[in-house]
Amino acid sequence: MKQKLSNAQQNFLQRRYAVSLGRRYVLAAASVMLMGVIGCSQVNESKSALAESPFGQSELPVSDRAALLDTKLVSANTKFGFNLFSQLLNQDNTKNIFVSPSSIALALAMTYNGASGSTQTAMAKALEFQGMNLQQINSAGAKLKASLENPDSKVTLNVANSLWADKNASLKPDFIQKNQQFYQAKVTNLDFARTDAPDKINNWVKENTQGKIEKIVDKIDPDQVLFLLNAIYFKGSWTKEFKPEETANFPFYLLSGQEKQHPMMSQSGDYRYYENAQFQAVSLPYGDNGRISFYIFLPKQNSNLNSFYENLNAANWETWISQFGKREGFVRLPRFKMDYEATLNDALSALGMGEAFRKEANFSSMGTNLKIGKVKHKTFVEVNEEGTVAAATTSVGIELLSAQPPSQQPFEMIVNRPFFCAIRDNQTQSILFMGSIVEPLT
Structure with missing residues (x-):
C-alpha cells in the first residue's frame, strides 16, 4: 500500500508545481483537452479518490533530459502526426489546417493510461505505440517534456497538462497517480453542475496559451465526468529577423x-x-x-x-x-495569422481507435463504464517579421457509456x-x- 504524503510534503509539491506553471509563454501555444463521460450511475471507487490522492510529481535532472530520451516515442509521435494530418486533409484540403501533433499525442497518451483490453490495443495502433509498454511510454513522455521546455534564451516553450473531474466522479487512484507523476498534470475536482464550471477550465487554457486560445469547453453535458487537457505555448524570435x-x-x-x-x-x-x-x-x-x-x-x-x-x-x-x-x-x-479548430473523432477513428468512442470502449483502468465523447483541437499561429507565435488546445471527452x-x-x-x-x-x-x-x- 502506498504511504500517504504528509501535509507539509503535499504543500511543498503544490508550491513547486505552481512555480513551474508561473513561467511566461510568448510566441506559440498548444493545448489538448480530453473530455470524458461515464456510462452508468454506479461507481465503485470512493467519490473522494481524487481529493485524497495527491501523489508526488517526478522531475528529471536537467543533465539527463537529452541523454535519456527514447527515440521510439518521438518516432511514434511523428508517424501519428503525419497520419492524423493526412486524415484531416482527406476531410477538407481546400482550407488552412494547422495542428500540434505533440499536443494531441500528449493528451491521448494521458488518456491511454486509462485504457484496457482491445481499446488499449486500438489506441496503441493509432498512436503508433506498438513495441512499447505503458511504463516506457510514460517515462519517455516525461523525459521528452522536460527536454522540450525553454530550449533557448530567445525561445519560450512550455508544456502543461491538467485533469478536471466532476466532484461526483470516481477515478482510479493509479490513473491519477500516473498522470501526475509522468505528465505533471494538475488535478482539480469541480462541480460540473455549476454554471461557472466551463469558465474555470477555459481560464486554465487561456492562462497556459497566453490568451491565444480563450475557450475549449462551450458547455458541460450531464454525462460528462472528466476533461484531460494539454497546452503547449511557444514563442520564438527568428535567429535573423526580417526587416x-x-x-x-x-x-x-x-x-x-x-x-x-x-x-x-x-x-x-x-x-x-x-x-x-x-x-x-x-x-x-x-x-x-x-x-x-x-x-x-x-x-x-x-x-x-x-x-x-x-x-x-x-x-x-x-x-x-x-x-x-x-x-x-x-x-x-x-x-x-490564423485560428484553426477541429473535432478529431472521425480522423482518430479512421486511424483505428474508433472503439474508444463507442459503447464497447474499455477504460477500466480509469474508472467504470467510460468512453471518449469528443476530442477537440484548437490552434493559433502568427508568423511575422520578429518570429512566430503558435497555440493549440486539444480536448478529449469521456462520457458515461545526408547533407x-x-x-x-x-x-x-x-x-x-x-x-x-x-x-x-x-x-x-x-x-x-x-x-x-x-x-x-x-
Missing part, C-alpha cells in the same frame, strides 16, 4: 489560380535548404542556437500541394530532413502559392506544429 521595411505587397496565388495581394517578408542569407524535382524547402531557425526551426515546403510551379501530400509521410520526412544543407539564397514568404553540397548559384524561394510548414525541435526531432497554408490571412 519590416523589406515587407511589401506581392501576389499570392490561391488554389483556384486567383491572385491576391498580400504582405510578403523578404531576406537573403545562408540557410539550411533542400530541393528536388517536386519542391523547394528551407529551414528558418529561431533563437541563438537554432535548435527549433520553421520549415517551409513549397511545391514547384509544375507540381501542386496535393501531389506533395501524396508523398508526405514520416519516412519521407526523415529522408528530406537529412538532406538539408547550407546554401546561400533569397527567401520571400507571406506574413500570416547537400553547397550550390554555386544562390537559390531563390518565393513562397507565393499554397505551402506546407512545420515547427520542429531539431534536437529531439519532435514536430511541435504542422500546417497546410492555402491562403495566408492577416
Whole structure:
C-alpha cells in the first residue's frame, strides 16, 4: 500500500508545481483537452479518490533530459502526426489546417493510461505505440517534456497538462497517480453542475496559451465526468529577423489560380535548404542556437500541394530532413495569422481507435463504464517579421457509456502559392506544429 504524503510534503509539491506553471509563454501555444463521460450511475471507487490522492510529481535532472530520451516515442509521435494530418486533409484540403501533433499525442497518451483490453490495443495502433509498454511510454513522455521546455534564451516553450473531474466522479487512484507523476498534470475536482464550471477550465487554457486560445469547453453535458487537457505555448524570435521595411505587397496565388495581394517578408542569407524535382524547402531557425526551426515546403510551379501530400509521410520526412544543407539564397514568404479548430473523432477513428468512442470502449483502468465523447483541437499561429507565435488546445471527452553540397548559384524561394510548414525541435526531432497554408490571412 502506498504511504500517504504528509501535509507539509503535499504543500511543498503544490508550491513547486505552481512555480513551474508561473513561467511566461510568448510566441506559440498548444493545448489538448480530453473530455470524458461515464456510462452508468454506479461507481465503485470512493467519490473522494481524487481529493485524497495527491501523489508526488517526478522531475528529471536537467543533465539527463537529452541523454535519456527514447527515440521510439518521438518516432511514434511523428508517424501519428503525419497520419492524423493526412486524415484531416482527406476531410477538407481546400482550407488552412494547422495542428500540434505533440499536443494531441500528449493528451491521448494521458488518456491511454486509462485504457484496457482491445481499446488499449486500438489506441496503441493509432498512436503508433506498438513495441512499447505503458511504463516506457510514460517515462519517455516525461523525459521528452522536460527536454522540450525553454530550449533557448530567445525561445519560450512550455508544456502543461491538467485533469478536471466532476466532484461526483470516481477515478482510479493509479490513473491519477500516473498522470501526475509522468505528465505533471494538475488535478482539480469541480462541480460540473455549476454554471461557472466551463469558465474555470477555459481560464486554465487561456492562462497556459497566453490568451491565444480563450475557450475549449462551450458547455458541460450531464454525462460528462472528466476533461484531460494539454497546452503547449511557444514563442520564438527568428535567429535573423526580417526587416519590416523589406515587407511589401506581392501576389499570392490561391488554389483556384486567383491572385491576391498580400504582405510578403523578404531576406537573403545562408540557410539550411533542400530541393528536388517536386519542391523547394528551407529551414528558418529561431533563437541563438537554432535548435527549433520553421520549415517551409513549397511545391514547384509544375507540381501542386496535393501531389506533395501524396508523398508526405514520416519516412519521407526523415529522408528530406537529412538532406538539408547550407546554401546561400533569397527567401520571400507571406506574413500570416490564423485560428484553426477541429473535432478529431472521425480522423482518430479512421486511424483505428474508433472503439474508444463507442459503447464497447474499455477504460477500466480509469474508472467504470467510460468512453471518449469528443476530442477537440484548437490552434493559433502568427508568423511575422520578429518570429512566430503558435497555440493549440486539444480536448478529449469521456462520457458515461545526408547533407547537400553547397550550390554555386544562390537559390531563390518565393513562397507565393499554397505551402506546407512545420515547427520542429531539431534536437529531439519532435514536430511541435504542422500546417497546410492555402491562403495566408492577416
